[in-house]
Amino acid sequence: MADVDIIFPCLNEAAALPxxxxxxxxxxxxxxxxxxxxxxxxQIAAEAGALVVTESRRGFGAAAHAGLEAADADVVAFADADASLNPEEVPALAALVRAGSADLVLGRRVPTRAGAWPWHARLANFELARRITHATGVKVRDLGPMRAARRQDLLSLHLKDRRSGYPLEMMLKAAAARWRIVEHDVSYHPRVGRSKVTGTARGTYIAVKDMSKLLREYSS
Incomplete structure (x- = not known):
């Protein structure tokens, strides 16, 4: 069994996976x-030694949750497969979970250069983080696409969203369960290839729409 399983939702990331x-x-x-x-x-992932899981239902949440169900390590992490995040930084997040210092660790993105984080995605993230802090009382500055937690704890949240709202639902339910949620800085690089989510204005709009719906439901 691996010390930590890192889950990578993947849609056409052949250029970044190596x-x-x-x-x-x-x-x-x-x-x-x-x-x-x-x-x-x-095929590229399998040849590189990764466990490959196929999820036919389209959606970030569908892929992320399929990875969570396939994992068997006590601690799991999530990261984007587009080379914007370096897996070598995951141990720092996982260490906080394993030490009992946190229940959910979010990688707060620090851009490595101009343009690494498109302005529309950064603005949307800032606004969503503000609304999350207001709704939950947990101060966060980033939704943290790189994150770590204990697998069984995540399964106990019974996450339902299978679209862009999956990471937000995880945070909202973790906050409601009074988890210790902390942030840890991670480097954020320009992604390789075309983004399917927040790399475009349309993708950002869809993600914000999904997440805004979850926030309204949580606050009602």
Whole structure:
């Protein structure tokens, strides 16, 4: 069994996967959840030694949750498969969970250079973080696409969203369960290839729409 399973939801990330999977820490395992790729992502991941899980239902949450169900490590982490996040930084987050210092650790993104974080995505993240802090009382500055927690604890949250709202639902339910939620800075690099979510203004709009609905439900 791996010390930590890192879950990578994946849709057409063939160009980025070699860089990402070459940086999986020793004793960790990569779980790449293929969500309908047509560029050979699944084969590249398998050849690099990752566990490949196929999820036919489209949606970030569907892929992320399929990875969570496939994992068997006590501590699991999530990260994007587009090379914007370096898996070598996951141990710092996982260590806080394993030490009992936190129940959910969010990687607060620190851009490595101008343009690494598109302005529309950064603005949307700022507003959502503000609303999360207001709704839950937990001060956060980033939704943290790199994050770590104990697998069984995450399963106990009974997450239902299978679209862009999955990371937010995790935070809202964790806050409601009085989890200790902390942030830890991680480097944020320009992604490789075209973004399917917040790399475009349309993708950002869809993600914000999904998350705003969850926030309204949580606050009602």
């Amino acid at each position: 860089w990402v999977l070459a940086r999986i820490p020793s004793s960790y395992r990569a779980i790449v959840v293929d969500n309908g790729s047509t560029d050979g992502s699944a």
